[in-house]
Amino acid sequence: xxxxxxxxxxxDFPVEDxxxxxxxxxxxxxxxxxxxxxxxxxxxxAEPAT
Ligand SMILES: [Zn+2]
Numbered sequence: 741x742x743x744x745x746x747x748x749x750x751x752d753f754p755v756e757d758x759x760x761x762x763x764x765x766x767x768x769x770x771x772x773x774x775x776x777x778x779x780x781x782x783x784x785x786a787e788p789a790t
Contacts (some may be wrong), residue, residue: 744765
């Protein structure tokens with residue numbers, strides 16, 4: 741579990757999943773990874789020169 745930490749207190753986040761942890765009591769939200777704004781596909785169509 742991830743801890744919601746303040747000046748003189750801390751506790752486990754009541755809501756925590758693979759995307760985020762959220763504490764409604766303190767209004768704290770931690771997001772593990774940002775959703776991709778634009779999917780960047782690497783150029784995989786390069787043909788080998790023979
Ligand atoms: Zn909290």
